[in-house]
Amino acid sequence: MSVIQNIIGRIAVLRGGKYSVEVDVATDEGFGRFTSPIDDNPMLHIAEARRAVSEVDEIIGPELIGFDASEQELIDSYLWEIDGTEDFSHIGANTALAVSTAIAKAAANSRDMPLYSYIGGTFATELPVPVLSFAQDDMFDYYLVVKDLLEVTDIIDATNKIREIVKEINLENLSKASEDVGVELGLEVALGIGMKKEMDIEKVLNLVEDYNVAYIKPIGPPELFLELIAGTHGVFIDGEYLFRTNSVLDRRYYNALSIKPINLGTLTDLYNFVNDVKAEKITPILAEAKYEPADETFPHIALGLRCPAMLISWSSIEKINELNRIAEELGERGRIITFEE
Incomplete structure (x- = not known):
């Protein structure tokens, strides 16, 4: 057993100068710490962050002291009971995620295990491919994909070279640069695009076909997703928009789904949802x-949950460095997944 002795909350500063809650969990045999991210419309200004810290210190912490930290599913279900709503609107999904993840890290630490092994078990050895968000313009967010990574750092080399080459950010320039850099590095380098507004279906299909696009996050009606699935080959169609707006979880409409842990709540909720997504192929x-x-936990969760890819900013150096450390730790047991549909 690894009995929880203390849970402490504090204010932490995130990338972009936003505030969130950081949670420390101490057991009789281990320690875990995690700071929760927040998403597009952050409610956690300083006053809200202080309220979240109070929730951890005065309500959640005292309720969880004495629990075995390894009983993740039990603890996560109890967090829902403490909250008492259907969407963590009382304590906040960000607070639930911070507590849940810090507890998992403490349990892993008590067993002297890396978090990815604690979550995923012995066979969690397939490293997720990093898909880097690295540029944007009025039309698209741009991502870089290296389909045949040999080393984690290949994606950084490719991104740096493209950023050096391209002086004006647009799809045509980035497409040509990605192909040229792929030839130079001997890698299969491709673009990902995230649409910022709706476009004609035929135009979207042409963009994917003409501009070396391997991954797209479309915005539009269900018909757009159906056409993209039918009209492309080997391209990942990310259904985040369709799932968020219409709650559609269906392989007929898309073949990939980006999942933000902050939108789920606890680690158990994230684990169950990832499995639901996999069940739909x-x-x-x-x-x-x-x-x-600035936290190293993200790649551990991706690997532990066996997600083939992780979508991160090119400036998230701590996550890239940690993935590289994990690859070194796994050695010959580790394998970087080929990012192909």
Whole structure:
């Protein structure tokens, strides 16, 4: 057993200068710490962050002291009971995620195990491919995909070279640069695009076909997703918009889904949802929130949940470095997944 002795909350600053809650969990045998990210419309200004800290210190912490930290599912279900709502609107999904993840890290630490092994078990050895968000313009967010990574750092080399080459950010320039850099590095380098507004279906299909696009996050009606699935080959169609707006979880409409842990709540909720996505034969992509902590936990969760890819900012150096450390730790047991549909 690894009995929880103390849980402490504090205010933490995220990338972009936003505030969130950081949670420390101490057991009789281990320690865990996690700061929750927040997403596009952050409610956690300083006053809200202080309220979240109070929830942890005065309500959640005292309720969880004495629990065995390894009983993750039990603890996460109890967090729902403490909250008493259907969407964590009382304590907040961000607070629930911070507590849940810190507890998992404490349990892993008590067993002297890396978090990815604690979550995923012995066979959690397939490293997720990092898909980097690295540029944007009025039309698209741009991502870089290296389909045949040999080393984790290949994606950084490719991103740096493209950023050096391209002086004006647009789809045509980035597409050509990605192809040229792929030839130079001997890698299969491709673009990902995230649409910022709706476009004609035929135009979207042409963009995917003409501009070396391997991954797209469309915005539009269900018909657009159906056409993209039918009209493309080997391209990941991310259904985040369709799931968020219409609650559609269906392989007929898309073959990939970016998943932000902050939108689920506890680690157990995230684990169950990733498995639901896999059951539909849809590729789960663990995705950063808009505002993230400088924290190494994200790649451990992606690997432990066996997500084939993780969607992060090119500036999230701590996550890239940790993925590289994990690859070194796994050695010959580790394998970088080929990012192909």
